[in-house]
Amino acid sequence: MNLVESFRFAWRGVTANKARSALTMLGVLIGVAAVIVLVAVGNGASRSVTSTLASLGTNTLTVTPGVTKSSGLLGLHRTAAGEDANTGTQTRAAVLTSEDAHALADPRLAADVTAVAPVVSPAGVVASYAGASHEVASTIGTTSEYLTISNDQVSAGRAITASDEQSHARVVLVGTSVAAALSTEPPETLIGQDIQLDGTPFTVVGILVEKGSAGARDSDDRMIAPLSAVQDRISGYGDLSSIAVQASSADTVVDAQTQVETILDQRHRTTPQARDFTVVTSASMLSAASSITGTLTIMLGAIAAISLLVGGIGVMNIMLVTVTERTREIGVRKAIGADRTEIIVQFLIEATLLSVIGGVAGITLGALLCQVRIAGFQLVIDPWSVLIAFGFALAVGLFFGIYPATRAAALRPIDALRHE
Amino acid sequence: MSCPAVIELTDLHKIYQQGDSEVRAVDGVSLRVDPGDYVAIMGASGSGKSTMMNILGCLDEPTSGTFLLDGVNVGDLDDRALARIRNRNVGFVFQHFNLIARTSALENVELPLAYAGVPRAERRQRAIAALTQVGLAARLDHTSAQLSGGQQQRVSIARAIVGEPVLLLADEPTGALDSHSTAEVLDLFDGLAVEGRTLVVITHEDEVAAHAKRVLRMRDGRIESDTRQAAVTDPPPCWNRLGAAG
Numbered sequence: 001m002n003l004v005e006s007f008r009f010a011w012r013g014v015t016a017n018k019a020r021s022a023l024t025m026l027g028v029l030i031g032v033a034a035v036i037v038l039v040a041v042g043n044g045a046s047r048s049v050t051s052t053l054a055s056l057g058t059n060t061l062t063v064t065p066g067v068t069k070s071s072g073l074l075g076l077h078r079t080a081a082g083e084d085a086n087t088g089t090q091t092r093a094a095v096l097t098s099e100d101a102h103a104l105a106d107p108r109l110a111a112d113v114t115a116v117a118p119v120v121s122p123a124g125v126v127a128s129y130a131g132a133s134h135e136v137a138s139t140i141g142t143t144s145e146y147l148t149i150s151n152d153q154v155s156a157g158r159a160i161t162a163s164d165e166q167s168h169a170r171v172v173l174v175g176t177s178v179a180a181a182l183s184t185e186p187p188e189t190l191i192g193q194d195i196q197l198d199g200t201p202f203t204v205v206g207i208l209v210e211k212g213s214a215g216a217r218d219s220d221d222r223m224i225a226p227l228s229a230v231q232d233r234i235s236g237y238g239d240l241s242s243i244a245v246q247a248s249s250a251d252t253v254v255d256a257q258t259q260v261e262t263i264l265d266q267r268h269r270t271t272p273q274a275r276d277f278t279v280v281t282s283a284s285m286l287s288a289a290s291s292i293t294g295t296l297t298i299m300l301g302a303i304a305a306i307s308l309l310v311g312g313i314g315v316m317n318i319m320l321v322t323v324t325e326r327t328r329e330i331g332v333r334k335a336i337g338a339d340r341t342e343i344i345v346q347f348l349i350e351a352t353l354l355s356v357i358g359g360v361a362g363i364t365l366g367a368l369l370c371q372v373r374i375a376g377f378q379l380v381i382d383p384w385s386v387l388i389a390f391g392f393a394l395a396v397g398l399f400f401g402i403y404p405a406t407r408a409a410a411l412r413p414i415d416a417l418r419h420e
Numbered sequence: 421m422s423c424p425a426v427i428e429l430t431d432l433h434k435i436y437q438q439g440d441s442e443v444r445a446v447d448g449v450s451l452r453v454d455p456g457d458y459v460a461i462m463g464a465s466g467s468g469k470s471t472m473m474n475i476l477g478c479l480d481e482p483t484s485g486t487f488l489l490d491g492v493n494v495g496d497l498d499d500r501a502l503a504r505i506r507n508r509n510v511g512f513v514f515q516h517f518n519l520i521a522r523t524s525a526l527e528n529v530e531l532p533l534a535y536a537g538v539p540r541a542e543r544r545q546r547a548i549a550a551l552t553q554v555g556l557a558a559r560l561d562h563t564s565a566q567l568s569g570g571q572q573q574r575v576s577i578a579r580a581i582v583g584e585p586v587l588l589l590a591d592e593p594t595g596a597l598d599s600h601s602t603a604e605v606l607d608l609f610d611g612l613a614v615e616g617r618t619l620v621v622i623t624h625e626d627e628v629a630a631h632a633k634r635v636l637r638m639r640d641g642r643i644e645s646d647t648r649q650a651a652v653t654d655p656p657p658c659w660n661r662l663g664a665a666g
Contacts, residue, residue: 005534016522332518335479336579337507337535339500413506414479417518 006342010349017322024318025358028397031311032362032389033369038304039385040370042297048377049289052219053282058250060149060282061257063104063243063264065095095268095276096240098227103263104245110259112252117146117244118227122235127178127223129195134181138222139197141230142244149246152224157191157206160226168228172202175220176210197223200233245279253281301385308389312396319351319397323404324419330408331416343409344402351401352394359390424491426587426618427453427476432485434471434641445471446482447641455586457652458613459620460632468641470591473622477589478506490586507535511580513590517572519564525551525575526560532583550578554608570601577608581617588612590621594628606631606658613656631658 014021101118104110125139140146143165147153154173164171172195179187182195187207194201202225211219231237247256257279264270264277330343363386370379408416434446445468453459463469474480475487478494487494490509497505511532512518519528529547538546551557554574564572573593580588590609594602610631613619621628629635633650636643650657 002537009534012523012527328518329520332520333531333535334503335477335506335512335518336532337503337583339503341500342503342535412480414474417479417514 003345006345007349009346010353013346013350014353020318020322021354024315024354024397025361027311027314027318028355028358028393029311029362029365031308032359032393033366034307034311035301035304035385035389036363036366036381037369037379038300038307039297040366040379040381042293042300043380043382044377045296046290046293047380049293050286053286053289058282058286059247059253061245061247061253061260062280062282063096063100063245063260064241064278064280065239065276066278096243098240100264100267101240101243103267104243104260106263109263110256112248112256112259113245114248115145115149115246117142117144117149118240119146119242119244120227120230120235121241122230125198125223125234127174127182127195127197129182129190129193132182134178136178136221136223137218139230139234140222140224141227141235142224143227145246146224146244149244153209154206155209156188157204159206160224164226165228168232169226170200170202170229170233171205172197172223172225173206173208174204175208175222177218177220178223179207181221197225198234202229250283253283257281304385304389308392312392315355315393315396316400319400320404323347323401323408327408327411327416327419330405331411331413331419334409334413334416340409344406347405347409348398348402351397351405354401355394355397358397359393362393363390425452425488426455426457426490427451427620428486428488430486432475432487433483434468434475434480435483444641446475449485449641449643451636451643453618453620454652455618456613456616457618458609458631458633458656460629460635461620461622461638462624462626462629462635463638463644464624467638469622469638471641472638473589473591473620476587476620477510477512478502503535507532508583509586511583511585511588513573513576513580513588513593515592515595517564517569517576517596519572519575519579522563522565524561524563525556525567525578528564528575529579529582532579536583546582547578550582551575553581554578555604568601569597570604573597573601573605574608577605581612586618588617588619590619592623593621594623594625602627610656610659614659631656633657 096118098118101116104113105116107113120141122139122141124135126133126135128134144159144161147159153159157173160171160173163169174182174187174190174195176187179190183190190204191206192203194203196202208220208222208224245256245260247253260279261272261275264279265272265275268276270276333343366386367381370381372379411419429449429451432446432449432451433444436443436445447468449472461469461472471480475482476489478489481495489505492505492509494502494505506512519525520531526544526547529550530543533543533546548557548560551560554577556571556574556578559567559571562571564575567575573596577593580590593609594605597605606628609619609621613633619632621632623629630649633648633652633654633656635645635647635649637645637647
């Protein structure tokens with residue numbers, strides 16, 4: 001009997017027991033689809049976090065007051081000293097000042113630093129306009145360099161300038177979410193209008209380019225205004241929230257960090273062992289974030305592996321039961337002239353067909369599910385997950401299809417026929 | 421006779437080990453069946469007739485003694501060659517039909533030819549011819565669930581004869597059938613005997629044995645009596661009567 005004939009017999013075996021075949025394929029399908037989707041969720045989350053951080057630029061550093069320890073969640077646990085500085089009590093000197101920021105812009109002492117921007121970020125600023133009011137998630141008072149460092153651009157109107165800073169101009173750039181909260185008109189119509197920030201009128205001069213949301217956080221719910229005006233009217237002249245620093249390139253970030261630390265150590269009379277400030281590079285944030293998303297991917301992968309295993313056990317179960325059930329059929333086939341090889345080849349092809357059809361259906365379903373956006377990010381299919389899931393399903397299907405069939409085929413026909 | 425015997429058994433034994441005791445299911449049988457003969461093997465249960473049938477059909481191997489099937493010593497053959505012998509030289513009819521479930525009558529009958537490597541078109545043609553011979557030309561596409569017991573047994577007879585085997589073996593072929601279906605099956609067997617086929621039928625019913633040209637009675641693994649009811653070259657004893665009735 002040739003292979004085409006064996007294939008035809010196997011196909012008949014698959015179609016003759018539709019419920020059994022469907023159940024077997026369902027086990028494979030669910031296992032394969034689960035692995036593909038869960039790994040894609042982990043992958044997508046990791047890709048989304050990474051790209052959000054990468055949009056900050058790979059050559060930026062952030063100086064914050066207080067000491068952070070890299071052991072905590074996200075590696076950014078702020079100590080009590082930092083909290084103290086942040087609340088900006090009037091009785092003690094500020095930790096980070098605009099003078100610190102000026103000092104970092106020294107091209108001689110900080111050769112690898114190309115831009116420096118002092119930042120205050122008062123919390124809970126309420127913007128109101130024509131009866132509408134909105135608590136803005138992020139308000140940033142800074143200089144024009146900040147836009148370069150953070151890769152921000154305006155989609156309409158103009159950016160803030162050095163002369164705005166010098167003249168303490170009360171101008172503001174708003175994100176699209178702020179614009180939408182204040183007015184139902186298109187964002188551009190706000191340009192030239194005065195909005196109240198905690199009661200002080202600021203003129204909208206530009207709309208920030210949309211960044212999209214990263215997870216639950218809306219990156220467009222924010223405003224940027226000149227540092228001087230924000231300090232005048234909103235935050236007061238306390239501590240800076242941070243200083244944003246740009247290195248000349250991604251390769252000089254580490255050198256720039258050393259230069260920044262040296263300058264600030266001199267100014268603050270601190271030593272590397274006991275500092276009142278911390279310098280974080282975007283690379284270190286990226287690696288902290290990657291380690292979290294990496295853990296997430298592994299966890300989801302483990303869950304997926306368990307579901308694949310359960311699917312595999314289902315396949316084993318059905319294969320074992322059906323071959324046992326079909327031992328009589330094997331006996332009949334042997335009695336009318338099938339030899340051992342012909343029986344094994346038929347069951348091999350049957351098991352392959354079930355596993356391959358179930359696996360392909362699982363890949364299709366997994367790929368379809370991965371088109372759905374979950375929590376605002378795109379799922380990313382890992383080709384390896386597809387390969388491993390399919391390979392495992394195929395291996396389980398083949399082994400548990402063939403092994404019992406091989407045993408049944410080795411029986412003397414009379415024993416197979418008598419099998420109940 | 422010039423052509424070799426279809427079956428030639430010499431001092432055949434089959435001994436099972438059952439716990440501590442030995443069961444001598446077949447205990448020293450020597451037998452010769454010539455081409456064209458129609459033999460009924462009778463006996464009570466436990467007489468060894470089923471074991472005989474399994475050995476004759478190459479489904480089981482004897483403990484000792486030789487078995488020549490159509491001149492070939494079956495004891496010398498490996499699994500593959502035995503499969504070929506079962507496929508080409510023996511046609512089986514079982515008590516419980518043993519058709520492949522959820523598969524049409526035509527496909528069941530084609531099965532031995534498929535294992536023999538007969539091309540599809542010829543296979544189909546021969547299977548249809550065999551089913552027509554047993555009177556089921558109108559039910560080619562019925563599965564066993566859609567056929568009565570008598571019809572299923574006729575499908576299994578068609579499956580047994582489609583490969584033109586030298587020996588047709590039937591194990592209690594009427595054991596699961598009503599009297600009407602029994603008559604139909606026995607009629608078919610008579611017809612096959614008239615065509616010159618060699619039949620060996622295992623049965624415990626006298627009605628079945630009455631159709632055979634030769635009746636062997638077994639007891640405790642031995643042949644107790646050997647009665648000839650008609651000559652090998654003659655038609656089977658019931659042929660004329662049934663022929664007249666039909």
